[in-house]
Amino acid sequence: MSFLKNIFSGSENQNDSSNKINWNPLTDLGQLNDIIALSNEKPVAIFKxxxxxxxxxxxLKQFENEFDLSDKVTPYFLDLIAYRDISNEIASRFGVTHQSPQLLLIKGGKSVYNVSHSDIDAEALKGKL
Structure with a gap:
């Protein structure tokens, strides 16, 4: 039963104590400029x-359970329902088709990897760093 609870629970708390990711909430369009600058020093992952x-x-839960890249990538979390304008700007600025869920890897100011749905995998992301 706890398996079903984890999958279908309404909790959207990104700071859950079992969460291995210290998400940076993406809530402002200006943060995209920061992400681009940061990605020149360290890769950035955006989870839409x-x-x-x-x-x-x-x-999301599967990715959070597998993620062990905190020292290698800076993770950003976008609630695309609340911040659809940011999601649209990500698609435009990084030249990717909008999907949900979606994971993008930003390096050197560009999206070098993006996947969606069941293709979102922390191990695959590790291989792109």
């Missing part, structure tokens, strides 16, 4: 999450 989608919730 739909709080209305169970597939997105499952992809």
């Amino acid at each position: 999450h739909s709080t209305r989608c169970s597939v997105s919730r499952m992809a």
